[in-house]
Amino acid sequence: MKDRVRIASGQGFWGDLLTAPRDQVRGGPIDYLVMDYLAEVTMSILQKQRRKDPSLGYARDLVPLMDELLPLLVEKDIRVITNGGGVNPAACRDAIFAAAARHGIRGLAIGVVAGDDILPRLPELRGAGIPLANMETGEDIAGVLEHVQSANVYFGAAPIARALREGARIVITGRTTDTGLTLAPMMHEFGWAETDWDRLAAGTVAGHILECGAQASGGNFSADWRAVPDLAHVGFPIAEAAADGGIVITKHAGTGGLVSVQTVKEQLLYEIGNPAEYITPDCIADFTTIRLDGDGADRVRVTGVRGRPPTPSYKVSMSYLDGYTAVGTLTYAWPDALEKARAADAILRQRLADLGLPFEEVRTEFVGHDSCHGPLASAPGELNEVVLRVGVRGKSFEAVERFGREIAPLILTGPPSVTGFAGGRPRPSEVIAYWPALIPRTAVSAEVTVTTT
Amino acid sequence: MRIRLLDIAHARSGDKGDTANVGVIARREEYYPLLVKYLTAERVRAHFAGIVLGRVERFELPNLGALNFLLHEALGGGGTRSLKNDAQGKTLAGAMLRMELEIDEHVTPGENRHV
Numbered sequence: 001m002k003d004r005v006r007i008a009s010g011q012g013f014w015g016d017l018l019t020a021p022r023d024q025v026r027g028g029p030i031d032y033l034v035m036d037y038l039a040e041v042t043m044s045i046l047q048k049q050r051r052k053d054p055s056l057g058y059a060r061d062l063v064p065l066m067d068e069l070l071p072l073l074v075e076k077d078i079r080v081i082t083n084g085g086g087v088n089p090a091a092c093r094d095a096i097f098a099a100a101a102r103h104g105i106r107g108l109a110i111g112v113v114a115g116d117d118i119l120p121r122l123p124e125l126r127g128a129g130i131p132l133a134n135m136e137t138g139e140d141i142a143g144v145l146e147h148v149q150s151a152n153v154y155f156g157a158a159p160i161a162r163a164l165r166e167g168a169r170i171v172i173t174g175r176t177t178d179t180g181l182t183l184a185p186m187m188h189e190f191g192w193a194e195t196d197w198d199r200l201a202a203g204t205v206a207g208h209i210l211e212c213g214a215q216a217s218g219g220n221f222s223a224d225w226r227a228v229p230d231l232a233h234v235g236f237p238i239a240e241a242a243a244d245g246g247i248v249i250t251k252h253a254g255t256g257g258l259v260s261v262q263t264v265k266e267q268l269l270y271e272i273g274n275p276a277e278y279i280t281p282d283c284i285a286d287f288t289t290i291r292l293d294g295d296g297a298d299r300v301r302v303t304g305v306r307g308r309p310p311t312p313s314y315k316v317s318m319s320y321l322d323g324y325t326a327v328g329t330l331t332y333a334w335p336d337a338l339e340k341a342r343a344a345d346a347i348l349r350q351r352l353a354d355l356g357l358p359f360e361e362v363r364t365e366f367v368g369h370d371s372c373h374g375p376l377a378s379a380p381g382e383l384n385e386v387v388l389r390v391g392v393r394g395k396s397f398e399a400v401e402r403f404g405r406e407i408a409p410l411i412l413t414g415p416p417s418v419t420g421f422a423g424g425r426p427r428p429s430e431v432i433a434y435w436p437a438l439i440p441r442t443a444v445s446a447e448v449t450v451t452t453t
Numbered sequence: 454m455r456i457r458l459l460d461i462a463h464a465r466s467g468d469k470g471d472t473a474n475v476g477v478i479a480r481r482e483e484y485y486p487l488l489v490k491y492l493t494a495e496r497v498r499a500h501f502a503g504i505v506l507g508r509v510e511r512f513e514l515p516n517l518g519a520l521n522f523l524l525h526e527a528l529g530g531g532g533t534r535s536l537k538n539d540a541q542g543k544t545l546a547g548a549m550l551r552m553e554l555e556i557d558e559h560v561t562p563g564e565n566r567h568v
Contacts, residue, residue, distance in 0.1 A: 041533055136470060222546055223463035223480065262463065262478070265517050269476020271467035275514050275521055288514050304516075325536060363529065363536035371537075372544035375503040376551055391536030432533045434470055 002031075005189045007182050007206070007239045011035040012213025014042060014059055014084075020213065020236045021065055025072055027252035030238060031189075033073075034181040036211050037062070037084035041432045043175065044149040044319035046086035047119070057088030058095075058172075066170075067099040073169075074105055081160055081181045085172040087117055087150065092172050097453050108453055111163025113173035115447035118316065118439075119151045125443060132316065132437040144435060147320040153439060154315045156281030157203070158194055159446035160184035166450040175317065177280050179207030182239060190243040194282075201285035201307025202245035204278065208285075209249055209267050209302070210237050216249065216267040217298075218257030223266070230256025235298075247302040248295055259298040281314055281441075283307040313438040322433035323360070324400040327391040328407035329367070331420035334384050340415035341366055341388040347414050348390060351406055357392075357399040365389045387420070393431065400428040455555050460562035462488060464546035471531035472507075473542030475549045478519040484560070485518040491554045497522055500552050504545075522549070 008030040010021035014037040024033055037059040050057030062084040073080060085092045089112045100108045118125065122145065126132065132141045152175035161184045163171045171184075183203035186192060192199050209216045216237040218228040235255025240248040251259050268287060272278060275287035284307060291304035332341040345364045352362065365371035367387035369380050392403045404425040411418055458477070461484040466475040477492065479485040494511040501509070507525030514521060528542050529535035539545070 136472075220465070220543075222465055222550075223478070265478050265519060266463065266465040266476065268517065269474075269478065269514075269519055269521055270465050271469060271474055272476070272521060273469070273474065273512075273523060275512050288516055290516055292517065322534065325533070327536065361529075361536060365538055367538060372539050373548045373551070376500070376548050389538060393530075393534065393536055429533065434532050436470070 001191060002189045003243050005032065005185055005241050006030045007032040007034060007185055007210070007241060009034060009210040009213050009236045009238070011037060012211065012215060013037070013039060014061065016213050022069060023255070024236055024238070024252070025069055025076065025078060027235065027255060030078055032185045033078055033080045034210065035080070035082040035084060036178045036181060037082060038086065038175060040317060040434050041319065043087060043152050043317065044432045046088070047150040050088050055091050058086040058092035059084035062092060063095045063099060066096045067102070070100055070105055071103050079164070079185070080170045081184060083173045083176045083181060085112065085174050087174060089114055089172045089174050093451065096170065096172070100453060106453060109167045109169050109450055111166065111168030111171040111448060111450040113155060113159040113163060113171065113176065113446055113448055115445055116153045116155055116174040116176070117151070118153055118444060119148070122148065122151055125439070128443070130439055130443060132439065135436045135438050141435065141437070144320045147322065148435070149319045149321060149432065151316060151318040153444050154281060154317065155446045156180040157183035157187055158282065159448050161187040162448045163450055164188040166448070168450045178211035179204045179280055180282060182207030182210050183282060186241045195309070197283050197307035197309060198305060199245040200283040202247055202302070202305040203241065204280055204283060204285045204307070205287070205290055205302060205305050206239040206241060206247045206249070208278070209264060210239055212267060212270060213237070214257060215270065216264055217251050217259050218263055221258065221263055221266060223262045228258045232256060245305070249300045249302060250298055259300055261292045261294055261300055264292055264300045279311060281310055283310050312441055314441055314444065316437045316439050318435040318437060319432045320435060322431045323393060323395040324397050324428040325391060325393045325431055326400045326404050326426040326428045327389060328404065328426040329387050329389045329420060330407065330410060330418050331385055331387050332415065333417040333419070334382070337383045337386045338366060338369060338380055340417070341386050344388055344410050344414045344418070345390060348406060348410060352403065355402065357394070357402055358396055359392045359394040359399065361393045363391045397428055404428070454559060455553055456560065456562060458492070458552040458554060459550040461560065462550065464549050466542050466544070466546035466549070468528055468531060468541040471526055471528050473524040473527040473545050475522045475524065475546055476519055477522065477549060478517065480562070482518055485515065487556060487558060487560070488520055489513060491556055492520060494522070497549070501527070501548070504548070
């Protein structure tokens with residue numbers, strides 16, 4: 001059993017820096033590469049892809065990445081954990097097996113964690129008296145049930161740890177907590193019990209620090225962004241974990257970016273609620289017990305983390321279709337840029353009203369003036385240019401589509417010195433609304449299978 | 454004296470549905486009590502008038518010298534429903550740091566905006 005394990009973050013989201021996983025594998029010693037691919041809306045997109053083609057429904061970027069890295073991963077004995085399996089982790093595994101075969105790699109064990117996809121079981125679960133009410137608003141699900149596109153339970157680290165115990169070198173999961181990807185190797189390597197709350201909480205905190213990739217190592221750093229060196233070659237964060245639950249956050253030597261107490265603090269505060277109750281399926285971590293200390297250049301020590309048992313529920317993330325949006329933009333230039341953009345907005349709104357199109361919301365922002373800070377934006381001076389950005393949302397596809405035809409005419413029928421319509425008419429996008437709910441842990445169980453070629 | 458929050462704190466923001474969170478971190482240990490005393494949920498709610506339509510919750514993290522704020526109904530519906538350019542509230546950290554606070558204590562920030 002190891003007394004120390006190095007876990008490297010390779011992707012903070014689907015769409016993150018493509019070279020990061022390779023740099024983590026090549027740039028120095030690591031034991032695990034963990035990659036988070038799933039945002040809230042991703043699952044419904046993947047469900048749609050699987051409906052069109054039953055062999056799809058996972059993060060397809062993973063396959064060329066594994067194709068590139070597999071020989072090196074085998075040579076360096078690095079294991080991979082990712083939730084990029086989406087709604088079809090078995091198909092993802094098979095695609096990686098095919099890549100392994102191309103490289104002549106034999107005896108590769110890949111673990112799959114499934115069972116999180118409860119979309120086909122919704123009627124049965126409702127029949128069993130599980131309400132699946134919206135955990136934020138308390139609303140009954142009956143009104144949206146027929147529009148539900150995806151429904152996935154968040155599993156934690158335990159099923160991944162089981163796959164590792166059964167010999168998996170790569171673990172592909174469906175919906176798993178981001179933090180579980182990092183905690184699982186610690187549970188496996190150190191033999192932590194599933195009731196060792198303080199250590200599970202320490203691993204969970206490490207997972208939270210790693211889950212957004214370089215946001216812990218100098219990216220998006222508000223305290224002093226100018227002081228971050230060489231972001232072009234930013235090193236993604238690495239957690240060095242010890243068997244006693246001690247964690248050091250660092251990055252490979254010679255990479256860009258910065259790991260400091262301040263960069264780690266910013267990431268700890270990212271997307272959290274009540275810091276005393278960071279709830280996961282593995283434990284509840286108390287972020288008010290975390291102690292951070294500098295431990296030399298680009299090293300931050302994380303200690304003192306306390307945890308307690310998790311709740312009797314799993315979180316379920318559901319998505320449903322809820323109408324359409326479209327956003328159109330036009331650029332107005334000096335002189336009187338903002339005044340002309342405002343006039344164009346008024347003309348557009350009058351035309352939309354004349355057409356009697358039913359929208360739930362029409363929103364106007366002036367990019368370059370107030371699109372980010374709204375009424376807090378300082379009074380504009382003489383703007384050289386400003387982007388008029390108008391968005392609409394409604395249940396009617398036709399109305400939203402019709403809105404898209406009202407933008408371009410403003411070029412010849414509105415105020416002067418306007419440009420920026422090369423992209424064509426704005427097209428309606430589906431609103432994929434999010435429905436969080438709770439489900440008793442006893443109603444679902446993770447399915448772990450480890451297959452070897 | 455009047456100080457800019459930007460000079461005594463740094464921040465990061467993100468989203469959970471239609472709720473944004475803003476973590477505000479004291480640039481120096483001695484600034485944390487100022488945040489606790491002056492950066493109240495009520496003041497933050499007033500600062501974000503017209504942006505945050507729901508309630509504001511505040512949590513304290515003395516161990517990190519930080520406060521965490523939850524801004525409810527701040528993202529135009531959140532996710533793919535929102536029509537905002539900043540649908541995920543990424544720039545609300547900066548919007549928070551625009552705040553100015555009238556404090557009784559004397560501090561000399563300015564050169565402290567370093568790592």
